[in-house]
Amino acid sequence: MSSDKSISIIPYKNDGNRDSTFGNNGGQVTGGPDHTYLLGQMMMHHNRLYAAGSLQTNGLDITGVLAAYQLEETVLLSCVNDKEAATDRNLCSAVISGIDPKLAGGGNDAMVTYKLTGATTGSGSGSASGLVFNKGVTEVTYSLKSNPSSKCSFIITVRDKEAPVISGFFATPFILLPSNHQMKTVTIHYSLSDNCTADASLSVSSSEPQTGTGPGDIGQDFEVLDAHHVKLRAESSAISFTGFFPYLGRVYSVKIEAHDAAGNKQFKTIWVLVPPLQWFDFFDLKKVPHDLLVTAMPNPSANRFSLVIQGTGGKPFSIRVSNAVGRMMETKIAGTGKQTIEIGATYPPGVYFVEVSQGLRKKTIKLIKLDK
Numbered sequence: 001m002s003s004d005k006s007i008s009i010i011p012y013k014n015d016g017n018r019d020s021t022f023g024n025n026g027g028q029v030t031g032g033p034d035h036t037y038l039l040g041q042m043m044m045h046h047n048r049l050y051a052a053g054s055l056q057t058n059g060l061d062i063t064g065v066l067a068a069y070q071l072e073e074t075v076l077l078s079c080v081n082d083k084e085a086a087t088d089r090n091l092c093s094a095v096i097s098g099i100d101p102k103l104a105g106g107g108n109d110a111m112v113t114y115k116l117t118g119a120t121t122g123s124g125s126g127s128a129s130g131l132v133f134n135k136g137v138t139e140v141t142y143s144l145k146s147n148p149s150s151k152c153s154f155i156i157t158v159r160d161k162e163a164p165v166i167s168g169f170f171a172t173p174f175i176l177l178p179s180n181h182q183m184k185t186v187t188i189h190y191s192l193s194d195n196c197t198a199d200a201s202l203s204v205s206s207s208e209p210q211t212g213t214g215p216g217d218i219g220q221d222f223e224v225l226d227a228h229h230v231k232l233r234a235e236s237s238a239i240s241f242t243g244f245f246p247y248l249g250r251v252y253s254v255k256i257e258a259h260d261a262a263g264n265k266q267f268k269t270i271w272v273l274v275p276p277l278q279w280f281d282f283f284d285l286k287k288v289p290h291d292l293l294v295t296a297m298p299n300p301s302a303n304r305f306s307l308v309i310q311g312t313g314g315k316p317f318s319i320r321v322s323n324a325v326g327r328m329m330e331t332k333i334a335g336t337g338k339q340t341i342e343i344g345a346t347y348p349p350g351v352y353f354v355e356v357s358q359g360l361r362k363k364t365i366k367l368i369k370l371d372k
Contacts, residue, residue, distance in 0.1 A: 076105050087162060094158045110125065119133070160261070162194070164193065168190055168368070171254065179249075206253070254270045292358055308340050315358050319355070321353070350368075
């Protein structure tokens with residue numbers, strides 16, 4: 001018998017049942033006053049210890065009494081070190097492998113149970129390797145079934161390292177006309193997705209200072225209302241030239257910041273233009289009215305769009321619709337005054353631009369056709 005193994009001796013009868021008549025010293029604890037069972041030779045085969053004994057009774061010594069003893073090795077349980085992993089792509093969890101219990105002295109996973117506490121909860125038989133662990137900190141505890149007090153624990157930490165995604169971002173309107181120093185509400189459209197959860201916020205900066213831009217200047221030119229709306233002042237400084245290129249106007253930069261609880265971030269920027277009023281003086285067009293109004297309802301839409309056009313003057317409206325790559329979809333000529341025109345019923349899903357002109361006035365709006 002190997003000296004590095006710890007065993008316990010359990011006697012068995014010939015029919016395989018436990019024999020409770022033997023004492024710890026191998027002698028039989030029951031029997032009459034005139035006979036005694038004595039333990040003699042011992043030998044091992046697999047996980048059984050066989051013992052040959054003798055029966056002494058009435059002065060006679062009868063040999064060949066056999067007993068079988070089951071050997072139970074001491075199993076030592078230990079755990080892996082703490083482990084850290086990133087969430088699986090597009091998921092707020094991760095499948096963790098390589099965390100099987102360690103069993104010294106023989107045995108297999110069927111000899112243990114596991115318990116999960118913390119960000120992930122649960123329990124079961126065998127190994128926790130290959131299970132799905134939620135984002136956060138989970139403690140894994142293994143215990144021996146045969147000896148529940150023999151246990152070990154380690155920590156699984158799943159971290160979110162995937163940034164949110166901002167898509168489909170644009171502003172309406174993206175050109176502020178006329179440049180009349182008034183605050184105008186601009187809607188910032190975008191979609192936000194994340195493998196866990198995320199929030200977004202807006203911030204605004206300007207290519208021009210908030211004061212000192214010329215006659216009629218008013219301070220505090222922008223204000224963030226919420227995560228989808230800002231107020232911008234339709235104000236631009238006097239015209240100027242740099243080399244051969246004239247000044248095109250004030251540019252507001254509206255930054256979208258998406259962030260999740262783990263600190264992952266993504267940024268996108270939308271520009272809103274305020275052309276200078278002096279452009280009209282430059283082209284001797286300052287008497288051209290600026291009240292051409294074009295709206296689309298609903299927008300985005302999975303069906304058709306209703307264009308509502310309103311302008312002054314007796315000239316008809318010209319309507320041109322192109323897709324995102326510049327391909328012309330349709331053109332229309334409408335009457336004067338206020339007009340409502342249906343378009344887009346047959347357009348495939350995508351982004352479209354509608355240019356409405358009346359004489360020298362033009363306005364472009366963006367349409368989004370959704371999939372049904």
